[in-house]
Amino acid sequence: MKLHGYYRSSTTYRLRIALELKGLAYTVVPVNLLEQAHKALDFTARNPFGSVPVLEVDGRWRAQSLAILEWLEEEWPQPPLLPAGGEARFVTRELAYAIATELHAPLNLPVLRYLKEPLGHAQDEIDTYYRHVLARTLTPVEQRLERLDTGDFLHDAPGLFEAVLVPQLYNARRFAYPVDDHPRLARIEAACLDLPAFRRAHPDVQPDNPAAPSSEKTTP
Ligand SMILES: N[C@@H](CCC(=O)N[C@@H](CS)C(=O)NCC(=O)O)C(=O)O
Secondary structure, eight states: OEEEEOTTOHHHHHHHHHHHHHTOOOEEEEOOGGGTGGGSHHHHTTOTTOOSOEEEETTEEEEOHHHHHHHHHHHOOSSOSSOSSHHHHHHHHHHHHHHIIIIIGGGSHHHHHHHHTTTOOOHHHHHHHHHHHHHHHHHHHHHHHHHHTOOSSSSSSOOHHHHHHHHHHHHHHHTTOOGGGSHHHHHHHHHHHTSHHHHHHSGGGOTTOTTSTTOOOOOO
């Protein structure tokens, strides 16, 4: 398997977590978003969405991280990303999709760039927008976790929800969002970041991260 992606892309990070949790071997193929490598003709010819991640398996390119996560679960059911039981599976999807659909899209790089240019918003206004959007969804997710009385994970082991949550909180922290105001979310994040699978998936250790120990420092 080849994972075409960018170290700081939260959707790529989701897939790294899932692949690591399932113990599937993959090679990282860096796509430098800052250099617009995802808009190059040889990339868009194979992925018309012009975004990362892409999971390449046996020459077939698959895009759209949520669809890929569900596909991985169907093809490699063990260990599972979804818990047993209809209600628990529903809750996992409910909360994972809330984060993936309500947070990722309005906070994606092209949206933030557009707010700056041509709309002309100052960086502090964009940061305020960013934190506002996060609070609007993380607050009800936290309330759901309170009612479910969660511990280290949504269910017994990390899976789809944690694979979506942890990258979004990584981005939230980059924008100085007070994640710790949501203690249940912060607890799940801390428990995940302690696990080897999540440590291997972390942006800090990816080969295309210019600050990573093993990086060839090819990115700006
Ligand atoms: N719905 C897509 C979104 C993919 C996406 O927007 N990826 C971002 C990185 S996290 C990207 O490629 N952004 C660059 C751009 O859209 O120009 C998915 O879940 O895979």
